[in-house]
Amino acid sequence: MQVADLNQIDLQALARGDKRSWDAFVGAAAPLINAMVRRALAPYGLGEEDVMDAAQDVFVRLCAQDFRLLRTYDPARAGLSTWLAVVARSAAIDHARRRRRPTQPLDEVPETALGVEDRHVEKLKIPQGLLTERQTLILRYLYDEEREVADIAQLLKVDPQTVRSTQHRALVRLRAYFREGTG
């Protein structure tokens, strides 16, 4: 079954513990959970057995305590695939943290994370309300995570040009505020 088949799962029967519904759900959800777990565990350098264990953790979470977590899913708020991906990633990260510390090749670490020169420099606090939440988020992605504009645009479901203009407006505000503040 493909991920699209998740939409055909009878969620009420599944939450009642119906065996057939569970089997169908597992078949439909396994590719997504498998992919999400592998992605989440990649920075931790864990092996195939950990992928299998973490995936089982996800399924156990879903059916534990009479499907308590699964009952929290609300189709009116988000698609099942998206919610499952979030749950799977969360469970995989928990699994990885129990197993070991993450490792990441040095050339993949964002430059800002490697920098030590700022540690002894007192940073200027951005006052609350100067930037919108979205402006802050976009600057975080661009400068802290060093992500592509296209990636951010895809996540926020906006045009890449919107990301660039939001970035530009945020920087203008920051420069104006700190120019005024610092004279």
Place this chain on the structure above:
Amino acid sequence: MSTQRDDRPESDKELWRRLDADGAVEVQPVDEMEFAAWIEGRLNEAEAARLEASVAADPEMRRAALDVADILGMPLPAAPQRMVVQARALVGFEAERGGARMGFWGWLVNWMAPSALRPAAVTMAAIAIAVGGFTMGGGLGASFAQQQSDVDGIQKASSRSEVSADISEFFASDGI
């Protein structure tokens, strides 16, 4: 996706590095359902702003959002069969689940309730078992036969002792 870039104007980057954005937004806890709704763009403006503040403040949530959006946008390979088999085994058949939750008497009542034929079937089975066991044990006939056999045995033994006494008297009378 998830490539990183290093071609932004150094001045912008330097400016950002000199700033501390941690206190710039108010952070609130986010549950998985809400996070999924935000990724799908289903939250209203106020809800989205609150959630974006939380995501902006947490590097792990920032990575999670990008990972989820990326995975959902790509074709997915099949999962290993072992993963599917193990996951399916986590949930048993309905009778097992019901039995485990309700205990024996609950299960029995539940099993009998849906059909009027079931009590009849149970009664018939009980009668069959009782009759079968009775027959295998020989029934009343065997019991009478055993008693009769015992009585006959006693009578025969008694008769044999009378014959024995006559023979003894005969030999004794001949002086043997």
